[in-house]
Ligand SMILES: [K+]
């Protein structure tokens with residue numbers, strides 16, 4: 020009983036850990052790096068974690084790796100991205116509401132009532148759609164890279180398409196997409212791949228199912244929330260970046276580069292991690308704003324990270340209900356279940372606790388017992404890296420390679436916890452002991 | 468109907484605003500400051516807000532004010548502190564669970580069933596206890612200041628006793644309590660006054676009631692939670708500060724000053740604001756840690772700020788329940804009501820949103836459109852001031868007087884919102900239109 024229930028969360032946590040460790044061993048070999056650039060074990064562990072957790076933060080530029088090393092990284096991205104999607108599907112179908120993370124009702128109403136029957140056909144659909152989208156994106160990017168890269172344009176195109184759709188954030192150029200910040204085709208394709216990938220499996224499957232079977236079936240609350248929240252966050256991201264950076268990072272750029280800088284910077288906090296501007300040069304307000312967007316991240320069922328768009332929407336609905344003194348929390352003509360509310364709140368609290376712990380841990384690793392303004396001045400940049408790691412985003416002000424190995428270990432922990440999910444991880448670690456709940460009397464407490 | 472229900476929150480918000488405005492007008496007069504130091508209106512507004520909201524942040528040293536100016540400040544502290552306690556009592560008794568901020572059941576079980584009957588006797592008890600505690604504290608502090616201050620020791624003693632018990636944080640020395648950091652009597656008295664004041668009215672009243680009527684009546688969940696949470700936070704504060712600062716701020720101090728620095732630094736984030744160390748010299752990890760404690764703050768029904776100890780305890784219980792897959796959230800043999808849970812979550816979310824907005828606003832005011840490391844380097848100090856203002860704490864790394872007037876306006880807004888309470892303010896602003904809640908079908912959403 021206990022084994023059956025606790026297994027999937029533990030299997031997910033363990034399989035990510037094993038993949039990361041194997042990858043670290045491979046990447047720390049001398050054949051993985053160009054001569055004189057052999058990675059220390061912590062550097063290999065960081066790179067393997069970043070790849071497996073589809074984060075994109077790096078302590079070494081792409082050029083430090085041999086082709087063999089880059090193949091290992093690609094393989095880890097592939098396994099990690101695939102693992103996230105498969106486990107997401109598995110949890111949703113098998114566990115339903117039991118793990119209190121996914122909505123059984125939503126899944127059940129969309130598909131058949133027997134979870135196991137659906138698993139393989141659904142996984143095939145997910146994988147099939149992924150291949151189609153990535154192929155189209157890869158060809159478009161190859162066309163964009165062609166004039167510059169010639170024969171290698173196809174490899175560059177597909178690498179970036181897979182990385183963008185999976186929200187991996189790994190590129191082949193040390194400056195991410197900054198060299199192509201004026202290129203409409205690159206920015207448009209990468210941006211759309213990120214959006215499409217970050218929306219997650221369920222809305223895509225529902226819209227596809229509806230289109231294929233031509234029914235007038237209503238779209239689930241989940242999918243409507245995802246689409247609405249994603250739309251709002253994109254608009255917010257574009258407007259926010261444009262307003263905050265208009266006289267700073269955007270000022271020297273010609274109008275088309277202005278446009279594409281805003282376009283990608285509003286999309287990439289969906290935990291994609293690609294950048295076409297130097298995040299180290301941004302204003303503190305923009306960094307705080309971007310940290311907020313990265314903390315929210317992408318939608319459930321995608322390979323994107325963060326607390327997820329639906330969680331943010333549920334919390335917003337909760338606030339709206341309380342302010343209006345409503346007892347029921349509603350959105351779009353539906354009432355949220357207690358499981359959904361409790362899950363959203365707990366996930367957000369655990370995520371906030373993890374991030375603040377990360378702030379303190381990196382501060383300690385970097386500055387130890389030295390105080391004063393000198394030690395306090397790099398805080399925002401370190402905090403940005405922590406949120407980026409936890410959200411498996413990959414954006415950075417550029418400090419990651421120069422951090423101390425102790426800080427790398429903190430960021431590794433952040434990426435792992437952020438990927439597996441703090442709640443899933445807690446359940447995996449503590450097990451699911453189905454303790455009987457004692458009947459206790461209710462009592463109120465002043466909280467304001 | 469609407470008027471009757473919405474009134475107390477609106478009255479509270481409005482009376483604080485009026486007091487602040489009147490105080491600002493008085494403090495901006497030339498007689499309020501020593502010659503050549505006349506306050507600008509923004510400076511006067513800042514000082515009046517800080518005093519009325521019992522915060523203790525200041526843009527001017529105490530020596531810039533004439534005796535008349537200091538009397539105005541004292542009066543504002545008195546009115547503000549009294550107002551907070553009276554309105555807290557009023558809300559608890561009159562509104563009960565209706566404003567969803569206070570537990571009707573808890574209040575009702577402790578006292579009689581007719582709120583109006585209880586109001587005046589209770590208020591007298593609160594005020595009486597306050598006078599007794601402040602008198603004892605004032606005399607102890609006067610004794611401590613005697614060798615140094617002579618005849619003015621009594622004024623100094625009572626000023627600091629009132630300020631400590633009310634969590635006002637205002638002192639008469641520009642360096643707060645740093646000159647007395649080795650003085651056992653000063654630190655012990657101030658520390659105990661802060662703890663006693665920060666516990667709030669209800670636990671004190673319950674323990675007093677029990678002792679007076681000699682019944683074996685059980686103490687309410689609220690009071691047990693307050694006492695337990697306060698104890699845990701104090702231990703955490705002492706240990707955390709000692710560990711994080713042992714080799715930094717504490718290193719050069721003799722053993723007795725080490726002890727008292729830890730003692731007061733662990734207590735003062737209960738939103739008191741007194742300091743016997745220079746917060747500008749602390750490590751970034753200590754500042755983050757202190758910001759966390761300040762965000763939590765004191766207990767409900769006290770003049771302390773923050774989201775409150777009980778809110779933190781409720782959130783912790785919520786996490787514990789979800790991780791164990793329990794549907795009911797419990798602590799100390801009692802189940803929390805849905806109102807308590809919803810109130811705690813909403814308050815925390817609104818507080819977090821307010822603080823992050825404050826981070827961005829101050830960053831914009833200070834640095835505008837200039838980016839890069841130079842603009843990003845003061846973030847932690849600015850963020851510390853924002854949390855300190857929102858929690859009505861008054862601790863600062865020392866940057867407050869050198870911030871731009873635009874940032875002062877942001878901090879003024881933070882102090883006001885933090886004092887009136889973001890939820891109370893929302894209710895006041897939106898009014899309490901008792902809309903009928905439509906019956907909607909329940910639907911789950913993936914949030915992880
Ligand atoms: K990423």
Ligand SMILES: [K+]
Pocket residue numbers: 521522523634635636738739740859860861
């Ligand atoms: K204070």
